[in-house]
Amino acid sequence: MRLKREFYERENVVEIAKDLLGKQLVSSIDDTLVAGYITEVEAYSGVDDKACHANNGKRTRRTEVMFGSGGHAYVYFCYGIHHMMNVVCNVQGQADAVLIRAIQPIEGMDVMCQRRKKDRVNKNLTCGPGKVGQALGLQTKAHNGLDLMREVLWIEEAPNRMAEEVFATTRIGVDYAEEDALKPWRFYIKNSEWISKK
DNA sequence: AATTAGATGTTCT
DNA sequence: GAACATCTAATTA
Secondary structure: OEOOHHHHOOOOHHHHHHHHOOOEEEEOHHHOOEEEEEEEEEEEEHHHOOOOOOHHHOOOOOOHHHHOOOOEEEEEEEOOOEEEEEEEEOOOOOOEEEEEEEEEEEEOHHHHHHHHOOOOOOHHHOOOHHHHHHHHOOOOHHHOOOEOOOOOEEEEOOOHHHOOOEEEEOOOOOHHHHHHHHOOOEEEEOOOOOOOOO
């Protein structure tokens, strides 16, 4: 079952980010099913968060989706190379989002390897936001704004065995964000091998 | 094992 | 021009 709109439209992004750990991320782009458990995320808290693209009410063609209603994908192109996948949270008008930083592959390993130009499955396949985007098949801006309720990208409830210990720490690559760079808004599953840093 | 260069779209100065 | 929610391959020690 796909997660419902109400899951994403809650007010507290940090709670949503933690709740997303262990859920199943699925993509059926190009008629190919690929899935993985979410193992690492980061919360970005809209206009009041200096690390967020929408901070201070910054509204551009790129950030527009974040201001829409929760349960949509915010896919953006980073460093001229990588497509990163975020989940838009909170209601319309609020620009909260959760960045998916790492997943543990469950299904479609062969396709993921092919997309990532690897010949075998190992941690390197999906342990980082750019890698996750590539493994899911996100290659163009066309995937920006997809509705997770009805389209080719979504998140499902997963067996509860993944509800293990969660670690909270600072976000990565946001040193420029002054005091907000210190917020412990990066979460990962403690025992998982599938995270972006050792 | 650790550091560095290079890839380059979007946004802001 | 410069900076940026990164990754890889090559180089250095």
